[in-house]
Amino acid sequence: MKIVVPVKRTVDPNVKVRISQDGHSMDTRSLKMGMNPFCEIAVEEAIRLKEAGKASAVIVVTVGAAACEDILRHGLGMGADRAILIETELSLQPLAIAKLLKVVVDKEQPDLIISGKQSIDEDNNQTGQMLAALLGWPQGTFASKVELEPNRAMITREVDDGLERLALTLPAVVTTDLRLNQPRYLKLPNIMKAKKMPIERLLASESGIDLRSRLIVQQLAEPTKRSGCMKVQSVAELVNALHNVARVIG
Amino acid sequence: MSILIIAEHDNHTLSPSVLPTVTAARQLGQDISLLVAGYHCEAVAEASARIEGVSRVLVADAAHYQDGLAEELTPLVIQQVNETVRFVLAPSSTFGKNLMPRVAALLDVAQISDIVRIQSADTFVRPLYAGNVLATVQSHDPIKVMTIRTTAFEPAKLVTTAAEQIPVSATPMIGRSILLDRDRSKSDRPELTTARVVVSGGRGLGSAENFRLLEVLADKLGAAIGASRAAVDAGFISNDHQVGQTGKVVAPELYIAIGISGAIQHLAGMKDSKVIVAINKDPDAPIFEMADYGLVADLFQALPELTKALDTLNS
Ligand SMILES: Cc1cc2nc3c(=O)[nH]c(=O)nc-3n(C[C@H](O)[C@H](O)[C@H](O)COP(=O)(O)OP(=O)(O)OC[C@H]3O[C@@H](n4cnc5c(N)ncnc54)[C@H](O)[C@@H]3O)c2cc1C
Numbered sequence: 001m002k003i004v005v006p007v008k009r010t011v012d013p014n015v016k017v018r019i020s021q022d023g024h025s026m027d028t029r030s031l032k033m034g035m036n037p038f039c040e041i042a043v044e045e046a047i048r049l050k051e052a053g054k055a056s057a058v059i060v061v062t063v064g065a066a067a068c069e070d071i072l073r074h075g076l077g078m079g080a081d082r083a084i085l086i087e088t089e090l091s092l093q094p095l096a097i098a099k100l101l102k103v104v105v106d107k108e109q110p111d112l113i114i115s116g117k118q119s120i121d122e123d124n125n126q127t128g129q130m131l132a133a134l135l136g137w138p139q140g141t142f143a144s145k146v147e148l149e150p151n152r153a154m155i156t157r158e159v160d161d162g163l164e165r166l167a168l169t170l171p172a173v174v175t176t177d178l179r180l181n182q183p184r185y186l187k188l189p190n191i192m193k194a195k196k197m198p199i200e201r202l203l204a205s206e207s208g209i210d211l212r213s214r215l216i217v218q219q220l221a222e223p224t225k226r227s228g229c230m231k232v233q234s235v236a237e238l239v240n241a242l243h244n245v246a247r248v249i250g
Numbered sequence: 251m252s253i254l255i256i257a258e259h260d261n262h263t264l265s266p267s268v269l270p271t272v273t274a275a276r277q278l279g280q281d282i283s284l285l286v287a288g289y290h291c292e293a294v295a296e297a298s299a300r301i302e303g304v305s306r307v308l309v310a311d312a313a314h315y316q317d318g319l320a321e322e323l324t325p326l327v328i329q330q331v332n333e334t335v336r337f338v339l340a341p342s343s344t345f346g347k348n349l350m351p352r353v354a355a356l357l358d359v360a361q362i363s364d365i366v367r368i369q370s371a372d373t374f375v376r377p378l379y380a381g382n383v384l385a386t387v388q389s390h391d392p393i394k395v396m397t398i399r400t401t402a403f404e405p406a407k408l409v410t411t412a413a414e415q416i417p418v419s420a421t422p423m424i425g426r427s428i429l430l431d432r433d434r435s436k437s438d439r440p441e442l443t444t445a446r447v448v449v450s451g452g453r454g455l456g457s458a459e460n461f462r463l464l465e466v467l468a469d470k471l472g473a474a475i476g477a478s479r480a481a482v483d484a485g486f487i488s489n490d491h492q493v494g495q496t497g498k499v500v501a502p503e504l505y506i507a508i509g510i511s512g513a514i515q516h517l518a519g520m521k522d523s524k525v526i527v528a529i530n531k532d533p534d535a536p537i538f539e540m541a542d543y544g545l546v547a548d549l550f551q552a553l554p555e556l557t558k559a560l561d562t563l564n565s
Contacts, residue, residue: 013515017379026383038496094351095360118496120515122378124363129320129351138321138427141348144489154430158489159344160443160498163433166319169426178496179483214360218373219386226521229528229541235555238527238545243563246525246542248447248504249471250563 001055001148002110003046006101006131007039007075009068010121017121019220026121026220035071038116040078041176044183045146046114047079054148055112057081061104063097065089069199076194077186083197088204090211098130099209103202105135110171112153117142117175128175138168142177252281254330255304256323256340256349259286259294261316266444267341269301269405274398276303276406277368278337283308285418287326289316299412306413312420317429320349325421327353331393336371342397342499350397359391366402380495380518400443401501401522435488442474442491447504450476450493450520453484454509454530454549461486463553464508470560476500476520478510494519509549512537529553 011017012032020027035043049055060075062068063086072083086100105113113132118125132139140146140155144163147154157164158177168174204211232238243250253275258265268284275282282303286295287310295309308330314322327349331338338353340346342364354361366384367375373388374396442448449468455461461481468475476493477486493500495518505523509530510516517540520526528541531548538544545552 011379016514017382019383026379093360095355095358098355120380120495123380123495124361125347126351126354126361126363129348130355130361133324133352133355138424139348139352140427141320142344157344160490162435162488162490165430165432167428167430172427177489178479179489214391215362215387215389217385218388220378221384221386223377223381223384223521226526226540227542229538229544231538231544231546235545235547235552235559238543239556239559239563241543242504242525242527246504248525249560 001112002057002059002108003049003055003112003114004059004061004105004108004110005039005042005046005075005080006113006115006127007043007060007062007071008036008116008119009033009062009064009071010036010119013037013120019222023219024217033070035074036116036119038118038176040183041178041180042114042116043075043078043080044181045176048181049146049148050079059084059108059110061086061101063088063092063100063204072199073194074186076197077190078184082200084200084202086202086204088211090204092211093213093215094124094126094130095214096209096211098127098134100204100207101131102134103207105131112148112170113173114146115173115175117177128173132173135173137172139173139175140166140168141175143174144177144179146174146180251279251336252283252334253279253337253339254327254335255282255284256327256338256346257284257286257294257298258341258343258345259288259291261288261291262293264294264297265341265343266405266441267343267400268298270400270403271339271341271398272301272303272406273403274365274368275337275339278371281305283330285310285327285330287315287323289313295415296412299415300408300410302407302409304413307415308418309415310418310420314423314425315420318345319427319429320352321424321427323349324352324356325424328356329421330418331357336393338393338395340397342399346397350395354395357393357395359393359395360389362387362389362394362396364399365396366399377518380514381521382514399499401499435490439468440472440474442476443498443500445474445500445502447471447473448476448500448502448523449473449506449508450478450510451481451486451508452478452510453480455481455486458486467553467557470557470564478516507537507541508553510537511535512540
C-alpha cells in the first residue's frame with residue numbers, strides 16, 4: 001500500500017505576521033518557515049502506518065517554489081521514501097493545487113492520501129476535499145484516528161457535535177486534525193540522510209492545467225483593535241463592572 | 251439569478267447555523283432555495299419553510315442522505331445548480347467545510363471559506379492567519395461556492411407563512427463511505443456557538459476534575475462551556491468544546507477565559523466576543539491584551555468567589 005502525503009510550506013505558527021506595504025500580500029520574507037503543522041501530522045501518520053507494516057511506501061509532495069525543498073527534506077527526514085516538488089513561482093489556490101496533485105496521484109496510484117485539514121496561513125480547509133472530489137474518492141476529513149484494513153480505512157472524525165466514525169472504501173483521502181498524533185522530532189542522522197536524497201521535480205507550467213487565480217485579493221487589513229483591558233483588583237470589582245458597566249450579567 | 255443554500259440538520263431539527271447563512275444570502279439576492287437532503291426529514295423541511303427570506307425548500311428524501319455524507323450530497327447539490335444559480339452557500343461548520351470544497355471542485359470553481367462580510371455580489375471579506383488579517387477577495391467565477399461564518403451574521407427570523415416545499419429526485423447512492431457510529435456529546439447547556447455567555451477553561455485548570463469547577467459557574471450564568479486546545483488535548487473535556495483557529499468560532503455577549511494564556515490560535519476563535527473577561531495568575535499573559543476586564547488571580551481562589559458573588563447578585 002502506497003500513501004501520498006501532500007504538504008505545504010507555511011510560516012511558523014508561533015510567529016507574528018505582518019501585511020506588506022502594498023496592502024495585498026503578507027510580508028513573510030524574514031519569517032521562520034516550515035511545514036504546516038497539520039501536514040506534519042499527516043506525514044507522521046503515514047510513517048506510523050508504514051512502521052506498523054500497513055503501508056509500503058510514503059511519498060511527500062508539495063506545490064511551490066524551489067524554497068519548498070526544505071519541507072520535503074523534513075518529510076524525508078521523518079521517514080518518507082520519496083519526495084516530489086511540483087515547481088511554480090505562482091501563489092496557487094486550492095483548486096489549482098488539487099488539480100496538480102491529481103497529476104501525481106494518477107501516476108503513482110496510491111491507495112491512500114493523507115493531507116492536513118487546513119493550512120495555518122490561508123485557513124481554507126479545502127484542498128483534501130477538492131482532491132477527493134476530482135478523483136471521485138471518499139473522504140475522511142478532520143481525522144483524529146485512522147485504522148487501515150486491506151480494503152477499507154476506518155476514520156474517527158472530529159465534528160461540531162462530537163465524534164463520527166466512518167468506513168471508507170479505498171482508495172480514499174484523509175485530512176488530519178490536531179489530535180491524530182504528535183509528530184516526531186527529527187534525529188540528526190536522519191536529517192543528514194534526507195539531505196542526500198533526491199527530490200523529483202515537475203513543472204506546474206507544463207501540466208496543461210489552468211493555474212490562474214479565481215479569487216483576487218483586493219486588500220488585506222488588520223482587524224479593528226479592541227479597546228483595551230481594565231485590570232480589576234478583586235472578584236467583587238469584576239462582578240460590579242460586568243453588572244453595572246458592561247451590563248452583561250444579572 | 252438565484253441562491254442555493256445547503257441546510258445542515260440531523261433529520262429531526264434544523265441546525266441554528268442555517269439562520270445566519272440565510273441572512274448572508276439575503277445580502278446577495280432575493281431568490282433563495284434551501285436544499286434539505288435527509289431521510290424522513292419532514293420536520294426539518296417544515297422548519298426550513300418558515301425562515302424569513304427563503305423562497306422555497308427543495309426536499310430530497312432518501313436513505314443515503316441520512317448521515318449528511320459529502321460523497322452522497324455532492325452529486326445532489328450539483329444537480330440542483332441549474333443555469334440560474336449563481337451562489338451556493340453553507341454554514342462554515344464541520345458539515346459545510348466537509349461538503350463545499352467537494353461541490354466547488356466539481357463545478358470547477360473556487361470555494362470561498364469563512365466569509366464574515368459581503369461587500370458586493372462578487373466581493374467578500376474573510377479572515378486569514380488565524381484572524382490576524384482580513385482579506386477582501388473578489389471572485390471571477392460564474393458560480394460562487396461559499397461557507398459563511400455564522401457568528402458574523404444575525405440569525406434570520408422565523409415567520410408564520412410557510413414557503414413552498416418542492417420534492418426533488420434523489421441522485422444514485424455512491425456507497426463508498428459509510429457512517430458506522432456517532433458519539434454525540436450531550437449537554438443541557440446552550441450550544442457553544444450560539445450561547446449568550448461562554449465560560450472557557452485552559453490548561454490552568456490542571457485536571458478534568460478541576461475543569462468541572464467551570465460547570466458550577468456556567469450553571470449560574472446559563473453559559474456554554476468552551477476550552478483551549480491544551481485543555482482538550484489533556485483530556486479535560488471533549489473536542490467539540492475547543493474554541494479557536496481550528497476549533498469553533500464563538501462571539502457571545504460575554505466570554506470568560508479562565509487559565510487560558512491567549513495564544514493567537516485561541517484568540518482567533520473568540521476575539522469577536524462583545525465583552526471578554528480574563529482570569530489568569532500571570533499578569534503578562536497575552537489574553538489580557540484581548541480582554542476588556544482582567545483579573546490577575548489564582549483561578550482556584552477566584553472561581554469559587556465568583557460563583558458566590560453571582561449568587562449574592564441573583565438573590
Ligand atoms: C496548528 C495549531 C492549531 C491550534 N489551534 C488551536 C485552537 O483552535 N484553539 C486553541 O485554544 N489553541 C490552538 N492551538 C494551541 C495554542 O497555540 C496554545 O498552545 C493553546 O491555546 C494553549 O492553551 P492554554 O492557554 O490552555 O494553555 P497554556 O498556554 O499553557 O496557558 C495556561 C494558562 O493558565 C494560567 N494558569 C495556570 N495555573 C493557573 C491558576 N492556578 N490560576 C490562574 N491561571 C493559571 C497560566 O498563567 C497560563 O497563562 C493551536 C496550535 C497550533 C500549532
